[in-house]
Amino acid sequence: MGALTYRQSATAARAVESFDELETARLRLRMFAPGDAFEFSSITRDPEVMRFIGEGGPISQEETAANLRKIVNAFRRRGFGRWAVVHKETNRLVGYCGFSAGVTTPGVELAYLLARPFWGRGLATEAARACLRYAFEELKLPSVSAITRPGNLRSRRVMEHLGMKFLREEVYLSYDCVHYAVERDEFRPDDSTYVLHRSRAASE
Numbered sequence: 001m002g003a004l005t006y007r008q009s010a011t012a013a014r015a016v017e018s019f020d021e022l023e024t025a026r027l028r029l030r031m032f033a034p035g036d037a038f039e040f041s042s043i044t045r046d047p048e049v050m051r052f053i054g055e056g057g058p059i060s061q062e063e064t065a066a067n068l069r070k071i072v073n074a075f076r077r078r079g080f081g082r083w084a085v086v087h088k089e090t091n092r093l094v095g096y097c098g099f100s101a102g103v104t105t106p107g108v109e110l111a112y113l114l115a116r117p118f119w120g121r122g123l124a125t126e127a128a129r130a131c132l133r134y135a136f137e138e139l140k141l142p143s144v145s146a147i148t149r150p151g152n153l154r155s156r157r158v159m160e161h162l163g164m165k166f167l168r169e170e171v172y173l174s175y176d177c178v179h180y181a182v183e184r185d186e187f188r189p190d191d192s193t194y195v196l197h198r199s200r201a202a203s204e
Contacts, residue, residue, distance in 0.1 A: 019198075021198070023194075023196075026089065027126060027130075029097060030084050030086060031075060032084045034072075039092075042115075049113065052155065053113065074100075080134075080135075082097065083096060083131075085112075085123075095115055096112065097112040107143070108145065112127060112128050112158070124155075129190070129192065130194050132182065144164075144181065145180065146164055146181070147178070164181060165181060166178060166180055
């Protein structure tokens, strides 16, 4: 599947002025701020969280900060990307959820990562479902993909709960992966809480 198109001119114009944020029943999805690196590093230092991410091991606070700068810059450039996921009850940063957009397969990719104490509560599915709704209703994407390692059964269950279909096994960025996707006309939003907010970006 080639790179997917989206409303690039519209999102580029929006990126100059403001950025969308999402709210679900238990979560708030907002842009990352420079000060998030320390708190987010407590997540990326967990070997279990990072088992299927990148090289498959924890990363340092410096690497985390560099990655967050890339995430923020990409969000500003495209007008969408990966949001920081905040647990509303505790006001704690618990991960990210949103989109990566490459120029080759798989195109626009759904990506999510969650701190281990918050696993098993349906939060990844809750955040990802809101992101898919945003992708299809606001960005008008024709399709969204998701990629993970074959052994990442938790992530694969999230994809299946979202109605994503397994397409194939493939090598992606030199890793053996499984590729899932959902088309816009196949996605069925439910009656779960979904609120769209418009907010200015955090300053550097």
